[in-house]
Amino acid sequence: MKARQILDLARGSSTTISTAESCTGGLIAAALTEVAGASDVFDRGFVTYSNAAKQAMIGVQAETLAAHGAVSEQVAVEMAEGALAQSNANLAVSVTGIAGPGGSEFKPEGRVCFGLAQEGAATLCETVEFGALGRSAVRQAACDHALDLLLGAVQERRPAP
Template identity: 75%
Template structure:
């Protein structure tokens, strides 16, 4: 069973719906979820907020947060996840913002991805994963897998 199918089963059993807020994956998490037949039972919506302006307009990420921490930060991932809950009817929201590559910098290397996981009425969890310089496609694929795993854990 694929991760997305496992998520569908876990969320359906728990009566939970899901939203996504994606930057570096550009909608791939939403795509993985909706690839599974019956995903409309649990998937509310996805926000693709690649630019900082989109993060602000669609998810309510504060300009101050972006200026102080940069787009690739746990602070922004938190605001993205919370914004996805506010802008949806979902029970759970996952957010991702990172540097898929190529490139990066000394302070924000290629393969760094910040994740947010928000639950309506609950706390928001954030974490950073250093996937390394695997190449753009591999970093994005690893990000999708990790985001789905976070959602499965929260739904289970």
């Protein structure tokens, strides 16, 4: 189970994790906390579905939302950095996207932007086009991808002394 592997590696490297989720609505936090004992590694999750919540809870700037829209790498970066700043974690992942149904010519269904912030490193961001898989499948694919990002990050961290 990927979540268990993330948590075990995080324990070994003194890593604490937070999440900032929009289109996944808490699925990433749920996957991590499904594992018994997650509380020693998982600090908190922010479900910031609305733009107002993104601004109030994790400090996403109104200017960034106006210039790029909620589904953008710029917002994903601010979400991850905000989750890091508003928690006791040293690693944060963020997700914002269009799960569907619908979308637009410019932001199609299945487009999801991810951010990964950690202390002492530049924030990473990427966009994945999952396609029009249907709402539940896009949300699950985004959750799985975010867990992959967390796994990669904790694998790269040095074990605690």
